[in-house]
Amino acid sequence: MEAMHPDVDRVLFSKEDIADMVKRMGAQISKDYEGKDLVLIAVLRGAVVFMGDLMRAIDCPLAIDFMAVSSYGDGAKSSGIVRIVKDLDIDIKGRDVLIVEDILDSGLTLKYLMKNLSSRHPASLEVATFLWKDVEGRTTAIDPKYVGTHCPDEFVVGYGLDFAERYRNLPYVGVLKPEVYA
Ligand SMILES: O=P(O)(O)OC[C@H]1O[C@H](OP(=O)(O)OP(=O)(O)O)[C@H](O)[C@@H]1O
Ligand code: HPA
Ligand SMILES: [Mg+2]
Numbered sequence: 001m002e003a004m005h006p007d008v009d010r011v012l013f014s015k016e017d018i019a020d021m022v023k024r025m026g027a028q029i030s031k032d033y034e035g036k037d038l039v040l041i042a043v044l045r046g047a048v049v050f051m052g053d054l055m056r057a058i059d060c061p062l063a064i065d066f067m068a069v070s071s072y073g074d075g076a077k078s079s080g081i082v083r084i085v086k087d088l089d090i091d092i093k094g095r096d097v098l099i100v101e102d103i104l105d106s107g108l109t110l111k112y113l114m115k116n117l118s119s120r121h122p123a124s125l126e127v128a129t130f131l132w133k134d135v136e137g138r139t140t141a142i143d144p145k146y147v148g149t150h151c152p153d154e155f156v157v158g159y160g161l162d163f164a165e166r167y168r169n170l171p172y173v174g175v176l177k178p179e180v181y182a
Helices: 015-032 048-057 108-118
Strands: 008-013 038-044 062-070 083-086 096-104 124-133 146-151 173-176
Touching: 008 015, 008 146, 015 048, 015 124, 015 146, 038 048, 038 108, 048 062, 048 096, 062 108, 096 108, 108 124
Parallel strands: 038 062, 038 096, 096 124, 124 146
Antiparallel strands: 008 173, 062 083
């Protein structure tokens, strides 16, 4: 296993764990979308790392596009307000859209995106999230079709996920040491 960043308390998912999960998700998506008009939409910025790996694990024709929404800013808690910072460049009407996310936490980001994108009349709309955080009492009901793995209700970093814009480049997913927040 790779050396751990000094700010990281423990590693939850190693580079190898991640590669296995992405491969499995890519194989399932390839099967499900065979012969369809697939568009992957990654949510900037956290999902770019997962997007880069997942798209290469999918063995069928596809297009990609990006949307930026933000609710966390520099903090470790959602502001509760989701806003579009960058919209899609392509028209998704009549296409088979798969939203690619790094993490489903409060669910506010995906709830907003599902509503926003479904109003553009895609042929289908599903979610692939790398992490699904086990949050007790989550009030937003989102049911992602493709999930890499569940993770505990702690603030995680790495593999695209940041704290104050840092740690996105860690090749694993880990939990930060409490003193890093202070
Ligand atoms: O389920 P939620 O509670 O809405 O949290 C999930 C979202 O929050 C993070 O994005 P953030 O707004 O921090 O932007 P970033 O991707 O640029 O880090 C993460 O990348 C997801 O998009
Ligand atoms: O646990 C998290 N880590 C990083 N970014 C996040 N955005 C929502 N939850 C998280
Ligand atoms: Mg963030």
